[in-house]
Amino acid sequence: MSEFLQLVFSGLTVGAIYALIALGFTLIYNASDVINFAQGDFVMIGGMATVFLMSAGLALPVAAFIAVVASVGVGLLLHRLAIEPARGASPVTLIMITIGASIFIKGVAQIVFDKQFHSLPAFSGDTPIPVGGATLLPQSLWVLGTTLGLVVALYLFLEHTLSGKALLATAANRLAARLVGINVTLILAMAFGLSAAIGALAGVVATPITLTRYDIGTLFALKGFAAAMLGGMGNPVGAVVGGLLIGLLETFGAGYVSSTYKDAVAFLMILFVLFFLPRGLFGGRSVERV
Amino acid sequence: MLTVEAITSAYGRINVLHEVWLEVKAGEIVALVGSNGAGKTTLLRTLSGVQPARSGRIVFEGEAIERLEPHQRVVRGISQSPEGRQVFGPLSVEDNLRLGAYRRQDAGMRARLDHVFALFPVLAEKRRIAAMSLSGGQQQMLAIGRALMAAPKLLLLDEPSLGLAPLLVDQILAAVRALRAEGITVLLVEQNASAALAIADRGYVLETGRVVMEGTGAALLDDPKVRTAYLGL
Ligand SMILES: Nc1ncnc2c1ncn2[C@@H]1O[C@H](COP(=O)(O)OP(=O)(O)OP(=O)(O)O)[C@@H](O)[C@H]1O
Ligand SMILES: [Mg+2]
Secondary structure (H helix, E strand, O other): OHHHHHHHHHHHHHHHHHHHHHHHHHHHHHHHOOOOOOHHHHHHHHHHHHHHHHHOOOOHHHHHHHHHHHHHHHHHHHHHHHHHHHOOOOHHHHHHHHHHHHHHHHHHHHHHOOOOOEOOOOOOOOOOEEEOOEEEOHHHHHHHHHHHHHHHHHHHHHHHOHHHHHHHHHHHOHHHHHHOOOOHHHHHHHHHHHHHHHHHHHHHHHHHHHOEOOOOHHHHHHHHHHHHHHHOOOOHHHHHHHHHHHHHHHHHHHHHHOHHHOOHHHHHHHHHHHHHOOOOOOOOHHHHOO | OEEEEEEEEEEOOEEEEEEEEEEEOOOOEEEEEOOOOOOHHHHHHHHHOOOOOOEEEEEEOOEEOOOOOHHHHHHHOEEEEOOOOOOOOOOEHHHHHHHHOOOOOOOOHHHHHHHHHHHOHHHHHOOOOEHHHOOHHHHHHHHHHHHHOOOOOEEEEEOOOOOOOHHHHHHHHHHHHHHHHOOOEEEEEEOOHHHHHHHOOEEEEEEOOEEEEEEEHHHHHHOHHHHHHOOOO
């Protein structure tokens, strides 16, 4: 029982990170039909920039803040320099562009940072908290709390601000959004900025647990994409549930079967969804589009 | 108020509008009729700026607007209720309407919302319901209401009666007349040519991307060519 609970805790912790990445996919996909495979690199930038800024002597909150701002900058540049000039290109072309951008970001990160693995000290120490026979790391609480906070903030933004509503409207019907005077280019830039911020924050809180390196984004993108697909591409609730499920499956697979194939779980899940559940658990957004 | 001068527009390499000329004066209802694929929708899309003009000029209140972004045209007072309604399906009726005022978040918004509800009371009843669960006719009212929320000077209506029961068609057209009485100028695209021409001050007939006839609504209704080609009489 305690082993089971232990796996649940670890599964939810990594799952929460996947959920945040999946939310990033969702935001950009909704605003533009683009599946942004550079999403995982925002996580890397958040973690790596925090590591390097802290080693330069900055306090964690300051370093994390600058790292998030830097990531948002990269997200906006990605939109401005790579996505916007290709406006009107097919979704496949746009996906290729994001894959290219991801490779480019990794190349630059190798130069700006380095090729080593890095970690951050846990924010509130390493003393495990006993819960029901299992233990919970304080950093897991940071991850879960940050995820919860971001999900609530995103919900409030989307449902209770005019800009959030404009993003939802753009997702629902781009033509109508333009006709009511929504500047969809701006909305898309906003989606890239938000996704970059969410990814970077995920990177900051995850790094003490997962470690980080210039190329860690690829794996995160794969996991987050699997989560978004499982939940139904474009559905924010699905993204969160999908993320948690992938995290749990992966951890239970590693715990009860073998950890060798841990990363294959996400990949198998993508295939499974493609073959048997093309709209995901919660239904993708494509249904509302004719 | 609006002058369209030699506008051409194309999808890819296929020209759909060939030098269209027309004029809408302040306070008028102008009907634009023509058969399937004549280019009526393309013209309205070009006026709103969601479809680029290849050449020609669009002058609105003395200003050339053919290069402006759609949102800049909304700010200047042009708004459109598009063909096929195009409501924001998952959003509530009220959110759809509030988004109509996206570029006009002013003190008058509340009053305009009440005004739209007065014009189409069924929307007030269903204000919390997702737009996609409305009937076709209700969605049409929502699309018109949403366009009105921008407080337009010129309202572009694309086939507001398409697929509606005759009773609803009458209700929508009565609403259009009421709008004109409030000072809103209307450019009305209809396949239902007789109904459109009956309420229009003037009309244009578009055929394969060209204006082939123009006149007062009454004159076009009486024209033998129009009667056979577009009214099925
Ligand atoms: N997105 C598009 N891509 C390519 N061609 C298009 C597109 N939309 C319309 N067309 C073509 O442009 C021409 C004009 O179409 P448009 O929709 O403007 O006509 P319409 O007068 O509004 O017709 P209807 O009465 O059926 O609404 C048609 O030949 C149509 O096939
Ligand atoms: Mg049409």
